Amino acid sequence: MRIGELAARAGVTTKAVRYYESLGLLTPVRLANGYRDYDEYDVRLTQEIRALCRLGIPVEATRPFLECLALGHRHADDCPAALAGYRDAIDELTQRIEGLTARRAVLVAQLHEAAHRNSRFSPANGEEPMTDYTSLPADLPVPEDDGAAAHLRGARMPQLELHATDGATISLEALGAGRTVLYIYPLTGRPGTDLPEGWDSIPGARGCTAEACGFRDHHQDLLAAGATQVYGLSSQDSDYQREVTERLRLPFQMLSDPAWSLARALDLPTFTTSGLTLYKRLTLIIKDNVIEHVFYPIFPPDKHADHVLAWLSDNAHRP
Known part of the structure; x- marks a missing residue:
């Protein structure tokens, strides 16, 4: 089959197929006219690469899984090397999550500092900045009676x-x-x-x-x-x-x-x-x-x- 058919069946782009080939993950047969000829096995490999990438495993790291299929295993993760690939991906995600969590904590601290920098209520050292909503400033403006509630006395409560x-x-x-x-x-x-x-x-x-x-x-x-x-x-x-x-x-x-x-x-x-x-x-x-x-x-x-x-x-x- 041609590259366009392979890409359509595997749910990827032709550009992605060429990239997989450049890494040696796909090795199609070359016909006498120079065209690449793909088979069902290439479809399976391409689908496997796509599925692993959706899990967060980089294309370059899918090789152990494809080699497991090449050895005749039914599943790409039946081999110890593939399991190690899962562990490596999990470790990388854990490091990224920890890094993002640390960045988030810094951003939250910056937000609190900026939001409460000019607050009348200053936190003690080491405490999270927080406005004391239960205390009222002495200089709050006093609201005036604008007559907006003068009609309410004697009114029945609505059907609500x-x-x-x-x-x-x-x-x-x-x-x-x-x-x-x-x-x-x-x-x-x-x-x-x-x-x-x-x-x-x-x-x-x-x-x-x-x-x-x-x-x-x-x-x-x-x-x-x-x-x-x-x-x-x-x-x-x-x-x-x-x-x-x-x-x-x-x-x-x-x-x-x-x-x-x-x-x-x-x-x-x-x-x-x-x-x-x-x-x-x-x-x-x-x-x-x-x-x-x-x-x-x-x-x-x-x-x-x-x-x-x-x-x-x-x-x-x-x-």
């Missing part, structure tokens, strides 16, 4: 289902009797992940982790004061929220609304930064599926759970 971090689906129109605390926040910080540029300068943006910790620490107090359940809600996906829930050991579930469905249904305030559309911070007290009270704007966020607890205590006997 959202995924929670425990895998359940929560129906917002059927939260049940009693008071539900639903605090809505923009974005929680995550170790090793940069916050949007200029985050601290956006009024009401910084403080989501501190706010979550406040609701965590007062969770039992909130229930004792009349709340039947507490939820956090943001536009982050459930996997992102689940990491926060586990890391902060939150005793309540987070609801994920990446499509801003609740914002559209209730005309909730949002803002855009670094290409992200995020919820503005606000909290809804929902009683019998109707919004009874709204906290907006919220500041400081690390004290917000105290304010919600105080309101619940003052209105515990309110019909």
Whole structure:
């Protein structure tokens, strides 16, 4: 058969076939007219070379496997030399993986150094740089009441289902009797992940982790004061929220609304930064599926759970 037919049957290019020949891996017969004549054995050899190369074994290192076939073995790796070829390839891959892992570690360290170089929070020697999201800078800008939540009191919760971090689906129109605390926040910080540029300068943006910790620490107090359940809600996906829930050991579930469905249904305030559309911070007290009270704007966020607890205590006997 001609070189084109061989290449097509073996799944390689004619250029690759010529390269195999230059290495002495293929030795076709030459016809009287000078053309190469390939047989079924050459197809088998070429297919073997291709399969070994796909495993990461260089073409030059396939010779022991081809020699094993030449000795009459059914499989190209039936010979000790072929097994040694596997081991050599594995050792080379291991060295490459170790080298890439070391390079990755250096890049991660460079990323942390660059991302946190001007942070207010400096790590101790030998510690991984990490922003302390639970502490708030003293000079955060105070958000102003822009009236974006004035229409919410008395509104019924919409027919909307959202995924929670425990895998359940929560129906917002059927939260049940009693008071539900639903605090809505923009974005929680995550170790090793940069916050949007200029985050601290956006009024009401910084403080989501501190706010979550406040609701965590007062969770039992909130229930004792009349709340039947507490939820956090943001536009982050459930996997992102689940990491926060586990890391902060939150005793309540987070609801994920990446499509801003609740914002559209209730005309909730949002803002855009670094290409992200995020919820503005606000909290809804929902009683019998109707919004009874709204906290907006919220500041400081690390004290917000105290304010919600105080309101619940003052209105515990309110019909």
